[in-house]
Amino acid sequence: MVNQITLIDGSRSLVFPAITSHGWYFHSLDGWYGQTGNKQRGDERPQDHGAFRRRRALRTSRAFSFKTGYRDGSPEEVEAATADLSSFGADGEILIIVEDALGRTQRVVNVDIIDDQDTTRRYTGDMIVGLTADDPRRYSVASDVPWQSTTPPSPGLGRTWPSVRPLVWPGGGSTGRITLTNTGKAASAPVLRLNGGSGTALITTVETGARIGFDRLIPVGSIVEIDTATYTAIIDGQSDVSRWLRYREWETIPAESSRSYQFDVTDPVGSPTLEGRVLSAWA
Incomplete structure (x- = not known):
């Protein structure tokens, strides 16, 4: 059961609960769940039964919609609220968040249509919102x-001798690793951040040995964000520095699995760090 839908367009947001005494609410949500079509076509065997096996599925984009209305509002209030809703997605992609019994999930979407469904001339504010997610998950x-x-990895404090039992080993040090977990039912691509400063940086997936390198100085205070879904690197949220990526051994985190990433740098200055996260994915 869906409890709430939220649209986010930049700094603006609209909330559509399932039940309300005043304001927007949603009637229905169609197409949010399930699997989209497979774009891989099967080739029939010319002299045998069936078709050649398709070893990989490539999914189409997802189109879905929800119907909404405005409860207990004056005609002027409904008109103003409808104008606000109609402006969402006019300049590009927006975010939709759906909350159900299992939690909250999101998609980045383009607005196909926001259309008037109110046959009583704006007393109920009935609208249909049609959306398309290029990434169907x-x-x-x-x-x-x-x-x-x-x-980066560093040694611990070590122990001095002689010591008195029971021995308590001092802490400190770093393994130089992070572990990211995808709890969803579909593979998902992590996002990694390199915080300056370092001469070069290397990120290695411990379980598979896959590597992503960055072969350029990262000044102290700068951040390079590596998106393994789009195969890009952006510094300080502004400039594309993907040309300095090396190895480029891109991998996703499988469904219901974890991956650990080893962080190594050359010529460290200050406190360089690796940050990472993965958004769990569902069909």
Whole structure:
């Protein structure tokens, strides 16, 4: 059962609960769940039964919609609220968050249509909102997933001798690793952040040996964000620095699995760190 739908367009948001005494609410949500079509076509065997096996599925984008209305509002109030809703997605992608009995999931979407369905001339504010997600999977909400962080590997404090039993070993040091867990039912691509400063950086997936390197100085205070879904690196949220990526051995985190990432740098200055997170994914 869906409890609430939220649309986010930049700094603006609209909330559509299932039940309300005043304001927007939603009637129905169609197409949010399930699997989209497979774009891989099967080739029939010319001299045998059936077709050649398709070893990989490529899914189409997802189109879905929800119907909404405005409860207990004056005609002027409904008109103003409808104008506000109609402006969502006018300039590009927006975010939709759906809350159900199992939690909250999100998709980045384009608005196909926001259309008037009110046959009583704006007394109920009935509207249909049609959306398309280029990536058909739904993900855990980004604000619900904390970043994991580590410094490069370093030794602990060690022990001095002679010592008195029972021995208590001092702490300190770092393994230089983070572990990211995808609790969803579909594979998901992590996002990794390199916080300056370092001469070069190397991220190695412990379980598989896959590597992503960054072969350029990262000044102290700068952040390079590596998106393993789009194969890009952006520094300080502004400039594309993907040309300095090396190895480029991209991997996703399988469903209901974890991956650990080893962080190594050259010429460290200050406190360089690796941050990472993965949004769990569902069909």
